[in-house]
Amino acid sequence: xxxxxxxxxxxxxxxxxxxxxxxxxxxxxxxxxxxxxxxxxxxxxxxxxxxxxxxxxxxxxxxxxxxxxxxxxxxxxxxxxxxxxxxxxxxxxxxxxxxxxx
Numbered sequence: 001x002x003x004x005x006x007x008x009x010x011x012x013x014x015x016x017x018x019x020x021x022x023x024x025x026x027x028x029x030x031x032x033x034x035x036x037x038x039x040x041x042x043x044x045x046x047x048x049x050x051x052x053x054x055x056x057x058x059x060x061x062x063x064x065x066x067x068x069x070x071x072x073x074x075x076x077x078x079x080x081x082x083x084x085x086x087x088x089x090x091x092x093x094x095x096x097x098x099x100x101x102x
Contacts, residue, residue, distance in 0.1 A: 004026060014099050017102070018094070019056070019057075019059050019060065019065070019066040020066050020094075021059065023070070024051065024069055027051040027076050028051040030080075031050065031051035034047050047079070047080060052073055052075070052076050055073075062094070066094060070090045070093055074088075
């Protein structure tokens with residue numbers, strides 16, 4: 001189901017994205033639209049040219065790889081100019097300290 005090939009709902013969302021792999025995969029999908037925008041607009045050169053690279057879909061949610069996945073996604077989101085007030089902290093997701101912020 002859906003653009004990520006996953007069926008996500010409020011019961012499984014946090015568990016499914018907790019290792020950061022699926023949010024990096026989502027960034028890949030979004031990047032296709034970013035690329036189209038960059039080609040058609042003069043200010044598109046300020047947008048990221050690549051989604052997160054070399055992320056791990058299969059890592060444990062408490063692993064260093066999970067933290068790296070989330071950090072790669074957050075770096076990409078900042079390059080996309082998502083406002084800081086809309087970007088969650090890694091521990092909001094990884095340690096479930098603020099899952100409502102995710």
